[in-house]
Amino acid sequence: MVSSDYLNALLRGDLHVNRLFAFLGVEVVVLEPEECVLGLVIRPELLQGAGIMPGGIAATLLDEAMAHVVLAGMQNSQSTATVELSVRFLAPVAESEHVTARARPLKRGKRVVTVEAELLKDDGTIAAKGMASFLVT
């Protein structure tokens, strides 16, 4: 279940409520029903063998930004889970680069919320684009 305490803690930067965000170093910039923005610096531990950000890290950040825009628009008693996720990788991200995942809901249905997101580099380059479906129960 989502709780306003959880969302408020994230907005304050209290990442103990989300150990994945604390582990990755995710910064919660915007957390609203119409937009979620997460930031991340790609430190050396987050690189794959060829020295760029792995697709799975990009997909994780996009999934989390999309999940949190869904959470921000839900009732306290509701829960959600990703049931479908697609990502297109458009540009590589190198060590020490800062990326921003921006998610917005496209449609809030009765049970399924459809969301899109972009992963942007600081120079405006789109590093990846994602879409996902979330089941809300």
Ligand SMILES: CC(C)(COP(=O)(O)OP(=O)(O)OC[C@H]1O[C@@H](n2cnc3c(N)ncnc32)[C@H](O)[C@@H]1OP(=O)(O)O)[C@@H](O)C(=O)NCCC(=O)NCCSC(=O)Cc1ccccc1
């Ligand atoms: C729970 C469920 C999604 C569905 O439960 P089941 O027992 O299988 O139930 P059932 O099959 O009865 O379906 C129920 C209803 O839903 C419908 N429906 C089903 N699929 C789809 C679809 N693709 N698209 C559209 N609708 C679909 C289905 O037709 C049915 O509708 P009906 O009642 O006939 O009208 C299960 O498959 C699961 O746990 N998957 C793993 C999810 C997971 O681990 N995700 C990654 C975790 S990370 C994350 O989540 C992000 C996050 C971060 C932070 C915070 C929050 C979130």
